[in-house]
Amino acid sequence: MKKLWLLIFLLISMLLISACNSDSKSASGSNESDSDTIKIAGIFSSSGGAAPLGEPGLETLKMIVKKQNEEGGINGKKIELVTYDDKSDQNEAVLAMKKAITQDKAVAIIGGTISGNALAMLPLSEQNKVPFISTASSRQIHQKEDGTAREWVFKMPQDDSHAVEKLLQYLKEKGHSKVAWLNVANSFGTGAHAEFKKSARKYGIEAVIEDEFEATVKDAKPVLTRVKKAKPQALIVWGTVQETSVVIKNIRELAIDLPVLGSHGIGSQQIFNLAGDSANGVIFPGGRLIVADQLSDTDPQKEILLNYKEEYEKEFKKPVSLFGAHPWDGFYILVKALEEKGTDRAAIRDYLENNTSEFVGLAGVFSLSPKNHNGLTPDSLVMIKIENGKWVLEE
Structure with a gap:
């Protein structure tokens, strides 16, 4: 009987030791295989109303992570990409952000397809001190109301203020001083409306009517x-x-x-599918990507734009979208930080802020600073016209 009790005691002790070792490994978030990888999370609206924007972003990130790994990864370590679909919903975006930070322990997060989702996600980045590279537009994403930069948030698309200013410059050149302003009733639209009201007078532009429509609008005729x-x-x-x-x-x-003018949020092939011939003649400020072949050979972005266009269209058998450009920029800016500083989140943040200068990306030439976590100007945009299902450079 004593031998039996001794055997039971030994078995229980072994189980307890095994459980403790398992718990310790899980809590530390590190093991032998983890040390050989770098974990990055991507959160995109790849379904729902914002899918035309989110899908090319997710596709692009998967494509370039695969390419980076095939070329040896980063300092010999492979990238492990964890992805989430926020379904174009703010609550889903926040839930995905929580999982990416607490469960996946990602060293950085790329995504937040639409401004409302990105704004909902960013407090978790700030609270947990995790670099968040946003692919949405609103200036509020990277800049606080007092004009200072959000410490842990960086943003790849042009600010809505850049797009509005480019639009106002165009209106002034064309002599259109009396305009109607309509915006979608969400943070993307209201943020741009605020920028319009702030800058219109400087360009001699007056809104004779200002109104809004819902993101779910079915009939805007009233x-x-x-x-x-x-x-x-x-x-x-x-x-x-x-x-x-x-x-x-x-x-x-x-x-x-x-004359009908749109935002930089319509530079997707989906506009042709959804609007058909009605889109003809619409003019909007957009990134150079979709008119890359029409650019001057002296344009510093032209070569990388054409290379990305070729790679994406070969991989996915469909035209590029401006919304694939933003995770491309964010990823390769992050790669430079990881190569220099490793996986320490604070060191990554500091490198992004202080060492990203004259980086030639798809959306523009980036120069980040402690005061500016976007680093683009209105000149990163060009005016584009839709003609018979094609993008035409308007300037």
């Missing part, structure tokens, strides 16, 4: 009827692909014969 009565010289529709397509179709149906 608000467009009010626009028609206001008699503007040009009509600005500030939204992303889904809702803008509805509004511009309604503009054509009401035979409103005005």
Whole structure:
């Protein structure tokens, strides 16, 4: 009997030791295989209303991570990419961010397809001191109300202020001083509206009517009827692909014969699918990617734009989208930080802020600083016109 009790005691002791070792390994978040990889998380709206923006972003990140690993990874370590679909929903985006930080223990996070989702995600980045490289547009994502930079957040797309300023420059050049302003009723639209009101007077532009429409709009004819009565010289529709397509179709149906200008949020092939011929003639500020072959050979971005375009279209058998450019920029800026500083989150953050200068990316030439975690200017955008299902450089 004593031998039996001794055997039971030994078995229980071995189990306890094994459990403790297992718990210790799990809590530390490190093991032998983890030390050979670098974990990065990608969070994109690859389904739901923002899928035309999120899908090319996710595809691009997967493609370039695979390429980086095939070329040896980073300092001999392979990249482990964990991805989430936030379904174009803020709550899902926050949940994915929590998992990426606490469960996956990612060294950095790339994504946040739309401004509302990115704004909802960023407090977790700041609280947990994890670099967050946003692929959404609003200036509020990387800049606080007092104008200072958010410590742990960096943003790859042009600010909405850049896009609005580029649009205002164009309107002034064309002599359109009386305009109608319509924006989608979310953070993407309201942020741009605030920028418009702040800068319009400087360019001699006046809004004869300002209104908004829902992201789920099915019929914008009531608000467009009010626009028609206001008699503007040009009509600005500030939204992303889904809702803008509805509004511009309604503009054509009401035979409103005005120059129609869109936001930098419509530079996706989906605009042709959703709006059809109604998109013809729409002009908007956008990145150089979709008109890369029309750029001057002296443009510093042209070569990398054409290379990315070729790689993406070969891999996915469809045209590139401006929204694939932003994770490309974010990833390769992050790679430089990882090569120099390893996986320490604070060191990565410091490198991004202080050592990213004149980086030639797809969205523009980036120069980040402690005061500016975006590092682009309005000149990173060009004016683009839609003509018969094609992008045409307007300048």
